[in-house]
Amino acid sequence: MCFCGNTQTFEQCCQPFITGVATPKTAEQLMRSRFSAYCTHAGEYILKTYASKTRTEHTVEDILLFAKQVDFVHLDVIQTEQDEQYQYVEFKAAYIEGAVLSALHERSRFIQENGAWLYLDGELYPTDSKKVSRNDPCPCLSGKKFKKCHGK
Ligand SMILES: [Zn+2]
Ligand SMILES: [Zn+2]
Structure with missing residues (x-):
């Protein structure tokens, strides 16, 4: 299973986008690959998939600081929409920081530049x-207890 929740492996799913071998055809694919990039600490990819307008507000260092501080454990894509100019993806990304489970619930907006979908901003x-208690099932849905999985 890929980090993004798809049933294909990471090598078949998000990795080709992160290594630049393939280009995401939809904003959802791009969003999923950015999630997987957070999981694998691929800071450069996260930075370069920001739209040119918002890219300058970020650095690889800041991105990696956040990516390493938390453990993303689960992604739910809730819905996708599009209008003439943008594609939108609403998602919930669950992450663990210490023993606390939180989620990022966002409706992201994506724009196409030079044929590639990029992350513009989000609500x-x-x-x-x-x-999360040590004996709870791990929020990553591995079926293991938290203390034996992400709570280690
Ligand atoms: Zn994936
Ligand atoms: Zn786990």
């Missing part, structure tokens, strides 16, 4: 955080 929705 955040409020989410709850909760503490």
